[in-house]
Amino acid sequence: MISQFLSAAGWADARQVSIAGDASARLYVRLFRGSETAILMNAPVETTQSRQSLDAFRHIGAHLRRLGLSAPEEYAADPDHGLILMEDLGDQTLSFLLERDPERATVAYQAAADLLPRLNEAPPPEGLSAPDPGEMADMVRLTLDLAHTPAALNSRLLDALEEALRRHASGAPVLSLRDVHGDNLLWLPDRKGHAQIGLLDYQDAMLLPAGYDLASLVDDPRRVVPESLRDILISESDFSSARIAALSLIRNLRILGIFHRLSTQDSKPHYRDFLPRTRALILRCVDELPELKDPVTDLLRHTESWSGAAPHCLILAAGFGKRMGDLTKDLPKPLIKVAGKPLLDHALDIARDASIAHIMVNAHYHADQIERHLPSDVTCLVETPEILDSGGAVKNAMRHAHGDILVSLNADNVWAGPNPISMLRKAFDETRMDVLLLLVPLHRAVGRTEGPDFSIDADGRLTLNKQDGSHVYTGAQILNAKPAIDDPRDVFSLMDVWQNCQAKGRLFGLVYPGTWADVGHAAGIAAAEAMAATHV
Known part of the structure; x- marks a missing residue:
C-alpha cells in the first residue's frame, strides 16, 4: 500500500530514512528525491479515535496554513490508510537549538512566544471542544486513576484545581495547540514573520484559556528552558505568573500520568527519565499557588515510585x-x-x-x-x-x-x-x-x-x-x-x-x-x- 501511494505521488524511487517519532503510534520517514525531501507520515486509523486524530491533524493544519503559519503542506494523502506525504520542515527543533546554540534558541523561543497571540486573535476552526474549568481539572483524572489515589484526595485536588482556574485563568477560550514545546517547534530562519516557526503535532487542539500554550512552551518536562528566558517570555506576555502557574499545573499533572503510562504500558521506558522534571515543574507551580500545595503534595507522595528518582548518575x-x-x-x-x-x-x-x-x-x-x-x-x-x-x-x-x-x-x-x-x-x-x-x-x-x-x-x-x-x-x-x-x-x-x-x-x-x-x-x-x- 505504501509503495503504491508513493508511486502515485511521484516518490516511488525516493531514498527512505526513518526518523524519530513522538509519543504517539505514528511512524515517520524522510524521503530523498534528488535535492528534494518530503516526510511520509504513517498513522494508525484502525479505530474511530485514531481516525479522528488524523482528520484533526489535517483540519488544524489547513487552518494554520490559512493563517500564513508554517504547518507542513500536504503533497498527497490517503486518509483511509493513514498515509500523508507532506512538506519537510527540517530537523532544527527549538530543543536542538537549546542544546547546541543557546543564543539562537533565545531568538527562536521569543519568535514562538510572539506567534501565540496570532492563534488567539483569529477565529478558531469549527468543531473543537471547549472544556470549562471543571472539565479541565478532570483531565488530571488520568493521573489519579493510575496512582489509585483515595477518593477524598481526588475530590479535594480537583475542586482546588477548578477554583484555581476560575480565579487565575478566566476569559473567553482561544485556540490552543496544547503540545507547544521545543520538540514540536522548528526554527525556519529563511522565512518571514510568524512563519519562522514550524508547527508539528497539533491534532489534539482545543479551545482553552489564553496562556495555555505559553505555559506549555516555558514549562517543558522534556527540556530545561533557562530561567532567565522563561522570565522574559512570561513578562513580555499579557499573562500573570499565577495564570501561567495554574495552566502549567493542570498540564503537568496530566503529563505526569501520561509519561508514566508511556514508560510502563507502551514500551517507551525513556519517558520515565522526564518524570523527575515533571514533578519539579509541578512543585514550582504550587509555590506560586499555595492553596494547592497540600493536595498536590499528597498526590506526589502517591506517585513517588514512578520516577525511580534519578535515572542519571555522575x-x-x-x-x-x-x-x-x-x-x-x-x-x-x-x-x-x-x-x-x-x-x-x-x-x-x-x-x-x-x-x-x-x-x-x-x-x-x-x-x-x-x-x-x-x-x-x-x-x-x-x-x-x-x-x-x-x-x-x-x-x-x-x-x-x-x-x-x-x-x-x-x-x-x-x-x-x-x-x-x-x-x-x-x-x-x-x-x-x-x-x-x-x-x-x-x-x-x-x-x-x-x-x-x-x-x-x-x-x-x-x-x-x-x-x-x-x-x-x-x-x-x-x-x-x-x-x-x-x-x-x-x-x-x-x-x-x-x-x-x-x-x-x-x-x-x-x-x-x-x-x-x-x-x-x-x-x-x-x-x-x-x-x-x-x-x-
Missing part, C-alpha cells in the same frame, strides 16, 4: 593527581586498585546494581586512561583545559541528561553494605528536599583524616559544621540539579549549592548503616581493603 573522577603522591605519577587515582579492582569500578558497580539508566564519569588528570577504561555505555565527560569543580561538573553533566534529579558518587570512596544509591533514591522526597547526602558518624568514618562535616537534627536536616559536627559526608548524594544548572558560572563548588539549600531548610542527610572508607589519600587504601575484608 561519578566524580576528575582530579589533579596530587594527593596520592607517586601512586598517581602515571595513573589517575580512580584507576588505583582497592580490594582487587580500580576505585572507579567500585562506583560503577554500585550504579549498575542500582539499575541506573545513564552513567556519566568526569575526568581531567590522565583523562585518556579513564576514557579507555570505561565501557562504551558510560559517558565520559573530559574537563579541559580547566577542571570544573563539583558544581561545574554537575552543571556540565546535566547537559547530557533529562530532568533535574541526579545521583553523584565520588570515585575515591568505598562503601560496604546496602547500595548507597538505592538508599538515597528511596529516601529522597523532592517535596521537602533539594539535596540528600549520605553520611556516616565520624567515629565510623574509616580512613578519615579530617574532622566532621555536618550536624544533623531529628528530622534529618543538615547544618554545615566543621568544628563540632557529628557526621561525615560519604561522597554519595541525590540532588535537584536545577540550582547548579542555573548558576551562571562554569567553575564552582557544590558547597555553594549546599549552603543555599541549608538556608532554605532543604539540605538533608541520611545515615548509612554499612561501612565506608575515604580513599582520597594513600593511607586510605589499606584501611579500605581491611574494611572490605571484614564485610560479609
